Amino acid sequence: DIQMTQSPSSLSASVGDRVTITCRASQSISSYLNWYQQKPGKAPKLLISAASSLQSEVPSRFSGSGSGTVFTLTINSLQPEDFASYYCQQSFSSPRTFGQGTKVEIK
Amino acid sequence: EVQLLESGGGLVQPGGSLRLSCAASGFTFSSYAMNWVRQAPGKGLEWVSAISGSSGSTYYADSVKGRFTISRDNSKNTLYLQMNSLRAEDTAIYYCAKDIVVIPTASDAFDLWGQGTMVTVSS
Numbered sequence: 392d393i394q395m396t397q398s399p400s401s402l403s404a405s406v407g408d409r410v411t412i413t414c415r416a417s418q419s420i421s422s423y424l425n426w427y428q429q430k431p432g433k434a435p436k437l438l439i440s441a442a443s444s445l446q447s448e449v450p451s452r453f454s455g456s457g458s459g460t461v462f463t464l465t466i467n468s469l470q471p472e473d474f475a476s477y478y479c480q481q482s483f484s485s486p487r488t489f490g491q492g493t494k495v496e497i498k
Numbered sequence: 499e500v501q502l503l504e505s506g507g508g509l510v511q512p513g514g515s516l517r518l519s520c521a522a523s524g525f526t527f528s529s530y531a532m533n534w535v536r537q538a539p540g541k542g543l544e545w546v547s548a549i550s551g552s553s554g555s556t557y558y559a560d561s562v563k564g565r566f567t568i569s570r571d572n573s574k575n576t577l578y579l580q581m582n583s584l585r586a587e588d589t590a591i592y593y594c595a596k597d598i599v600v601i602p603t604a605s606d607a608f609d610l611w612g613q614g615t616m617v618t619v620s621s
Contacts, residue, residue: 392560421604423604423605425607425608427543427608429543433613434593434611434612434613434614435535435543435593435595435608435611436611437607437608437609440598440605440607440609441605441607446609478542478543480543480545480607480608482603482604482605482606482607483604484604485548485557485602486545486557486558486559486560487533487545487548488545489542489543489544489545490542491542492542492543
């Protein structure tokens with residue numbers, strides 16, 4: 392199975408900050424990497440597919456990049472509604488695997 | 499309205515069985531693969547199973563293979579997960595999730611999720 396490792400596991404940031412979350416795959420997954428946002432008590436929401444393709448209605452302050460084994464999710468100018476947990480997920484092979492998550496908290 | 503609505507969760511004893519359902523509406527159900535993803539209390543996401551749009555192909559995580567069975571009824575726009583020989587470690591919120599493709603491929607992603615149904619395995 393492909394292991395997905397996110398860093399950091401949690402971070403504290405202020406409104407307006409730029410935040411970067413890193414996701415590393417245990418082997419090359421090309422660009423088959425998705426990012427999800429999950430707020431407490433809610434279902435996950437797809438933000439970005441194929442490493443950098445922003446889903447419709449997702450604010451442009453979110454962006455994704457990377458290929459191979461290292462990927463990043465960047466949130467420019469963090470907003471109050473962005474405080475949540477974020478998960479990466481590889482779709483290169485089965486079983487689909489998720490990173491352990493990164494919790495973005497208010498500083 | 500485009501939505502997924504899970505049902506069937508509850509408390510079950512170890513070794514017991516449960517069947518989850520996921521009713522889909524607002525999109526052409528048969529045109530998309532469907533998935534089950536679970537989340538243990540306070541933990542991360544774990545993909546459980548997938549099924550192609552035509553039910554021709556099914557996929558399972560090793561942790562549930564041989565115990566869980568995914569199926570779908572495209573005439574009823576409903577996805578199912580039959581869970582047998584349940585264990586304490588199966589305790590989780592179970593989400594159904596719509597894929598963006600008809601057959602799980604390397605380009606897939608889960609673009610619509612239900613609200614989840616809680617399964618608790620305990621004596």
